[in-house]
Amino acid sequence: LDKRALPKPGVVKQRYTAPVGEIEEKLAAVWADVLKLEQVGSTDNFFEL
Numbered sequence: 492l493d494k495r496a497l498p499k500p501g502v503v504k505q506r507y508t509a510p511v512g513e514i515e516e517k518l519a520a521v522w523a524d525v526l527k528l529e530q531v532g533s534t535d536n537f538f539e540l
Contacts, residue, residue, distance in 0.1 A: 508532040 510519040510533045519531040526540055 505532075505534060508534045 507530065510516045510531075515533050519533065522537070522540070523529065523531045528540065531540065
């Protein structure tokens with residue numbers, strides 16, 4: 492296997508999925524504030540943020 496011939500991995504951005512419900516909205520707001528992000532969706536992966 493020639494690893495150099497493989498394409499470089501890229502970041503794939505998923506579509507934004509808005510938080511649903513009061514708890515999801517509050518959690519998303521907390522993570523957005525802590526991580527200094529504009530928005531955090533309900534399907535966003537913490538480790539990819």
